[in-house]
Amino acid sequence: MVNKKDLTGKKFGRLTVLEELSERSNKRIVWKCKCACGNTVNVKGIYLTTGQTTSCGCAKRKLEQKHLREAYNKKRIDGVAKQLFKGQEPRKDSSTGYRGVSKYYTRKSKELRYRAWITVKGKRYYKSGFLTPEDAYYNGRLVLEKEHLPERGFYKNEK
Numbered sequence: 001m002v003n004k005k006d007l008t009g010k011k012f013g014r015l016t017v018l019e020e021l022s023e024r025s026n027k028r029i030v031w032k033c034k035c036a037c038g039n040t041v042n043v044k045g046i047y048l049t050t051g052q053t054t055s056c057g058c059a060k061r062k063l064e065q066k067h068l069r070e071a072y073n074k075k076r077i078d079g080v081a082k083q084l085f086k087g088q089e090p091r092k093d094s095s096t097g098y099r100g101v102s103k104y105y106t107r108k109s110k111e112l113r114y115r116a117w118i119t120v121k122g123k124r125y126y127k128s129g130f131l132t133p134e135d136a137y138y139n140g141r142l143v144l145e146k147e148h149l150p151e152r153g154f155y156k157n158e159k
């Protein structure tokens with residue numbers, strides 16, 4: 001082996017090299033590594049030194065979970081919430097395109113946000129902080145309707 005480096009004890013990302021294995025992969029040295037999560041993996045030295053492999057795969061899995069969660073959240077708005085409120089599609093009669101949804105800017109950072117509101121018996125209720133008018137409608141306005149318009153069926157036992 002030319003350029004043989006002893007990587008024992010070295011750390012690469014979440015991996016700590018434990019020992020050199022006797023087996024070779026395409027003539028490359030394979031190292032037994034312990035990941036910070038507790039898993040043990042065998043990684044080619046070249047992958048370690050070039051930074052290609054920095055965990056047993058758990059870091060990647062975490063990222064995938066994050067993406068899954070984001071996709072789920074998006075779906076929750078696009079799919080589930082819509083499904084839940086089927087037949088209550090927004091009337092396009094306001095500036096945002098959604099009934100009971102208005103734009104505003106956050107006080108400090110001046111970011112565009114959407115606020116859902118409803119007026120019941122002269123009292124106005126709000127839900128704020130939505131990133132899209134659609135989100136404000138399905139997760140704000142329609143929720144407000146359920147909370148404050150009992151005749152629409154959510155709190156049937158309420159007087």
Ligand SMILES: [Zn+2]
Binds near residue numbers: 036037056057059
């Ligand atoms: Zn790991």
